[in-house]
Amino acid sequence: MKKMVLSIVTLGVIFMGGVVYFIKDGGNTDKQIGSANVARQTHTVSYSDRPKYTNIKDLGKASDCIFVGTVEGVAGTRNLARNPNDPAEEDPNIYVEGVDYNVKVIEVLKGKADSHVLVTEQKQTKLGKDEPMVVDEHYIGLTSGQTYIFFVKKSNLTGRYYSVGDPFFFALENNQVVLKTKEKDLLEIYKPEEVKAFKAKVKEAVGE
């Protein structure tokens, strides 16, 4: 009998404990839902649609110019988004930041380029006045003092050179040509290669 009473009391305590816990938790949940101060951590990510070249022939063909050059430093940053009716003006609502690099041209493999040129890399975007600034998914940045092989187009508007798509540039490291990109599938295609062999392949691809 004593055992039975003890069991009923124990079960009762457990049950009441559960009810109290449930009510307490429910109250908290209501408060959270009703509050306007609930912190919701948000993030913004940027995707872009750019040409991708999976072989050197297509990459070479699409490029206006291919040259070997050493980055001397950042010349400046600017808003690439322009007023379509007057490209001299910036778009008042959209900001597409481009970084201009001073590049000393060492050797031209296709097309024409002066001894010193500006190469533009798109860095980040702000797609509206109330939108956050978001770093471009492809952005890597060029390193001062580093020599690269650039695959570029030339802007009719500004005379600057910009990315043909992806790949855009390869770094020359220890007599090897090493692709710099965030695209993993392209890293599988364009493996590090000896400089002389790579240049020969490029010249053959563009017929120069």
Add this chain to the structure above:
Amino acid sequence: MKLGKIAVLFSVTLAILIAPLMVRAYVLEPYYWKNGVTGLTYKWGSNLQTSGTVIRTAFENALSDWNGTPTPVWFSYSSSSSNTLNSYYVSDSSEYGVCNITYSGSEILRFTAMVNAGNINIGKSNVARSAAGHELGHGIGLDHSTATAIMNSNRDRTRIYTPQQDDINGVNARY
């Protein structure tokens, strides 16, 4: 000789079995619309307030393209939508379009999709429509694909300008 024939047969069989695995299909973004994609809305951004422009028409076609797919996707206009479709003019870039997605955890909260009116190829047949369809695909929750797909950055934009089977499979796998 007999051994040679067996080796050839073995190689061919192996190639047939492995080939489908080598074709990479759709890729899903790590975030998606928790309430599905049947009630997606959009509004026009600052540069697409006027109808009849190349980029707005491209978006209108791309919206119809997605709405016509055998998927739950359905876009409709709402002036109070949190999703914005817009254009921008960048001539110093080979970029066709961009889509910024705002998310919390694995949930997409809103997106801004834009097509670059300054791209030198944007006036070519179907290119703007292809770019618009691609950016809407990001807004739905699709990442870049290496298959025959509107989500493939290596596609011929004059030829692939509507959602392909791979894109449809991706959406149906998620939603």
